[in-house]
Amino acid sequence: MGILNNALPDIAPVRAVDAAVGWGRGSSLWPMTFGIACCAIEMMAVYAATFDLDRFGAGVPRATPRQSDLIIVPGTVNAKMAVRVRRLWDQMAEPRYVIAMGACVCGGGPYVKWGYNTVKGVHKIIPVDIFVPGCPPRPEALMDGILKLRENVTREAVFARREATARILDARGG
Amino acid sequence: MNEQQLHAKLLASGLPGIGELDTSARDPFVRVDAGSIVAVLTFLRDDHDCRMEMLHNLTAVERPDAIELVYHVCSLARHHALTVKLSCPRPDGGNHDTWIPEVPSVAGVYSAANWHEREQWDLLGVRFAGHPDHRRILLPEEWIGHPLRKDYVYPTWHDGIPLELDAIPLYEPGGGQAAAEAAAASAAGAAGAAAKAPRKAGEPLFQPPAPLSTRPLAPGGKTTDTPASELGSH
Numbered sequence: 001m002g003i004l005n006n007a008l009p010d011i012a013p014v015r016a017v018d019a020a021v022g023w024g025r026g027s028s029l030w031p032m033t034f035g036i037a038c039c040a041i042e043m044m045a046v047y048a049a050t051f052d053l054d055r056f057g058a059g060v061p062r063a064t065p066r067q068s069d070l071i072i073v074p075g076t077v078n079a080k081m082a083v084r085v086r087r088l089w090d091q092m093a094e095p096r097y098v099i100a101m102g103a104c105v106c107g108g109g110p111y112v113k114w115g116y117n118t119v120k121g122v123h124k125i126i127p128v129d130i131f132v133p134g135c136p137p138r139p140e141a142l143m144d145g146i147l148k149l150r151e152n153v154t155r156e157a158v159f160a161r162r163e164a165t166a167r168i169l170d171a172r173g174g
Numbered sequence: 175m176n177e178q179q180l181h182a183k184l185l186a187s188g189l190p191g192i193g194e195l196d197t198s199a200r201d202p203f204v205r206v207d208a209g210s211i212v213a214v215l216t217f218l219r220d221d222h223d224c225r226m227e228m229l230h231n232l233t234a235v236e237r238p239d240a241i242e243l244v245y246h247v248c249s250l251a252r253h254h255a256l257t258v259k260l261s262c263p264r265p266d267g268g269n270h271d272t273w274i275p276e277v278p279s280v281a282g283v284y285s286a287a288n289w290h291e292r293e294q295w296d297l298l299g300v301r302f303a304g305h306p307d308h309r310r311i312l313l314p315e316e317w318i319g320h321p322l323r324k325d326y327v328y329p330t331w332h333d334g335i336p337l338e339l340d341a342i343p344l345y346e347p348g349g350g351q352a353a354a355e356a357a358a359a360s361a362a363g364a365a366g367a368a369a370k371a372p373r374k375a376g377e378p379l380f381q382p383p384a385p386l387s388t389r390p391l392a393p394g395g396k397t398t399d400t401p402a403s404e405l406g407s408h
Contacts, residue, residue: 080314082335112339116321116328117313120339 010160018158025069025095026154029146032068033061034088037075039102039136046139046146058146065091070149071126072142076104079117082125089126097153099145100128103135110135175223177202180256183223189213203244203257208277211245211260215283218247218256225249226256229280232290234298236324240264241275241300247284262300270299270323279305297322 008014035043046053053059062068065088077085089098100122103109108120122128129152132145175183181195181204191207192214206214218226231246240261248255262275279302281288291302292311299320302308310317316333319326330338 079317079332079335079337083333108339116326117317117332117337119335119337124336 008159014160021158022154026150027057029058031070039074042136043074051139070097072099074101077119099130201257229284234294270325276301
């Protein structure tokens with residue numbers, strides 16, 4: 001939100017506006033259409049009718065990073081893909097959130113020792129908000145991750161100056 | 175035909191460099207010389223009784239004394255299959271850095287061999303003479319080395335991408351060693367100057383963000399972690 005972001009005093013009216021903005025952001029997390037490996041199959045199941053991510057306002061996968069708030073990284077990130085992941089994340093507009101889905105993305109997974117071209121965790125390239133471990137995670141686990149993220153986003157201070165939020169925004173590269 | 179008959183057929187063809195049939199393996203295989211592999215596969219493909227129209231696998235094995243190439247050919251029309259092997263003996267002291275074996279490409283015989291040979295070049299470092307498109311297929315083009323060789327040295331970074339588990343310290347709640355080092359660096363006044371220095375050749379294109387605990391809030395801001403209770407709700 002530009003120059004007002006995190007710049008106003010932490011008083012009741014500002015908090016009220018923050019609550020409204022946070023509610024809006026948290027209730028319309030639009031993920032990017034993005035899949036790398038087998039975890040993407042589970043992610044597709046989450047979008048589909050059985051689990052129906054649209055119940056939480058996150059069922060609108062966007063075809064471009066410029067329209068999306070959330071990038072779910074589902075699958076092994078190798079040296080070639082890491083450049084693309086980073087570029088996609090760079091193209092996303094603030095506020096942007098990252099979910100690392102699966103063992104490979106959380107820390108290398110089965111490739112942690114002998115994976116010569118595997119990035120041992122996507123947090124080494126982009127800042128991650130939520131880690132969802134599993135190989136691959138059940139759809140329920142990813143949904144839980146998205147709900148946890150939604151909780152964080154809803155509680156985030158947007159205008160009010162609060163050190164914890166400033167630190168998170170800073171870490172996110174915002 | 176079974177493998178013995180196919181082998182007899184190959185011997186009867188008069189082609190040079192055809193070795194014995196080894197039936198001890200589950201898939202009996204014929205050893206051939208590197209120089210005659212193209213002629214042998216062309217014969218197996220074109221002969222009316224063989225009709226091996228399909229190369230369904232081309233792979234390589236590194237052994238202590240050689241790198242062995244394995245060609246699996248089969249015939250859908252005749253319902254038989256044969257494994258052909260050729261061996262590139264390792265010279266004395268031949269290792270990952272000094273020894274790149276070279277064999278003739280069979281991409282002209284079987285189009286399927288094109289990508290398979292590129293894969294063997296990429297991962298095991300076998301050069302295929304006469305290949306129409308001799309590039310890496312899986313790894314980035316500027317990758318150094320061939321990772322499935324036994325003496326391959328694992329890279330720590332590749333073009334700004336960290337590949338080692340410990341390439342970047344993980345986030346440690348409460349600061350940890352990384353925070354202490356960052357505090358020491360900023361106290362010395364060297365951190366800011368180092369960050370703004372122009373990128374030198376070979377340096378990473380970008381540095382991933384530092385762990386949360388090492389980032390100061392503002393000039394002079396505190397770097398300690400905020401307790402979860404202070405994150406609060408509205």
